[in-house]
Amino acid sequence: MIVQMEHYLVVSALMFFIGVYGFISRKNMIAVLISLELMLNAVEINFSVFNRYLYPERLEGMFFTLFGIAITAAETAVALAIIINVYRHIGDINIRKMNKLKD
Amino acid sequence: MDIASLLIFYALAAFMLGMSLLAVTARRVLHAATYLLFVLIGTAGLYLLLNYHFLAAVQLSVYAGGIVILFIFAIFLTNEHDSVSEKHRPLRLILAGLGAVSGLCFTVLVAFTHLFKNYSANTTILGDNEVNMKIIGNTLMGTEKYQYLLPFEMLSILLLACIIGGILIARKQ
Numbered sequence: 001m002i003v004q005m006e007h008y009l010v011v012s013a014l015m016f017f018i019g020v021y022g023f024i025s026r027k028n029m030i031a032v033l034i035s036l037e038l039m040l041n042a043v044e045i046n047f048s049v050f051n052r053y054l055y056p057e058r059l060e061g062m063f064f065t066l067f068g069i070a071i072t073a074a075e076t077a078v079a080l081a082i083i084i085n086v087y088r089h090i091g092d093i094n095i096r097k098m099n100k101l102k103d
Numbered sequence: 104m105d106i107a108s109l110l111i112f113y114a115l116a117a118f119m120l121g122m123s124l125l126a127v128t129a130r131r132v133l134h135a136a137t138y139l140l141f142v143l144i145g146t147a148g149l150y151l152l153l154n155y156h157f158l159a160a161v162q163l164s165v166y167a168g169g170i171v172i173l174f175i176f177a178i179f180l181t182n183e184h185d186s187v188s189e190k191h192r193p194l195r196l197i198l199a200g201l202g203a204v205s206g207l208c209f210t211v212l213v214a215f216t217h218l219f220k221n222y223s224a225n226t227t228i229l230g231d232n233e234v235n236m237k238i239i240g241n242t243l244m245g246t247e248k249y250q251y252l253l254p255f256e257m258l259s260i261l262l263l264a265c266i267i268g269g270i271l272i273a274r275k276q
Binding site: 002003005006007008009010011013014015016017018019020021022024025026028030031033034035037038041044045048049052053054058059060062063065066067069070071072073074076077078080081082083084085087088093 | 176239251275
């Protein structure tokens with residue numbers, strides 16, 4: 001008896017939509033970024049699960065996960081730099097205060 | 104062994120889902136970052152369960168060692184009036200919950216009804232074929248079909264651009 005693939009998919013889908021919920025409901029920019037990390041993490045789990053269960057003799061999904069992790073790291077670094085810069089200009093990282101471009 | 108891996112999977116799944124729920128509902132951002140760390144460690148456990156040992160190591164070192172530390176530094180740098188007082192409008196929460204639940208239902212429905220092409224044939228291979236480190240290295244450095252030297256180099260350029268951009272954006276004028 002082995003863990004069914006659908007169970008992995010359910011776990012990653014749950015994690016993804018928990019991330020979606022946080023992405024919509026949070027107001028702190030760093031908390032929104034944390035929700036984004038949850039979503040990306042769920043997607044990467046999916047890649048490696050599909051690789052292991054459907055094409056176990058190939059490596060594409062695993063390498064996609066590997067590159068995805070690296071791209072996530074880069075994206076987080078730039079996003080946090082932007083958030084720190086916003087904090088320096090406005091003094092707050094609440095999303096509702098990000099309306100300077102409207103004026 | 105099989106029962107053990109089943110039990111480990113369900114324990115890990117429950118742990119990860121609980122921690123991700125806490126990560127999106129925690130009042131303090133620092134707590135949310137800590138819960139995110141636990142989710143990422145649990146994901147490394149899932150990769151180990153899938154026999155992707157290298158991936159688990161990368162997950163631990165890049166995510167748990169790099170990204171979470173970055174998050175914590177950013178939280179400390181931007182945390183004068185802590186966001187405990189962050190008020191939620193209930194309508195927004197309900198809308199977010201509705202959207203997430205409907206998306207989840209749709210996705211799970213598709214995952215259970217879709218027939219995956221190679222699925223039933225291959226469940227016996229799953230046991231103990233850990234990907235050899237030598238194969239990973241050759242695949243990452245090769246230039247033939249299904250080998251990844253070009254994306255690897257693109258990634259190094261992306262990281263360089265990221266370093267420069269991060270310094271440029273975050274430095275003081």
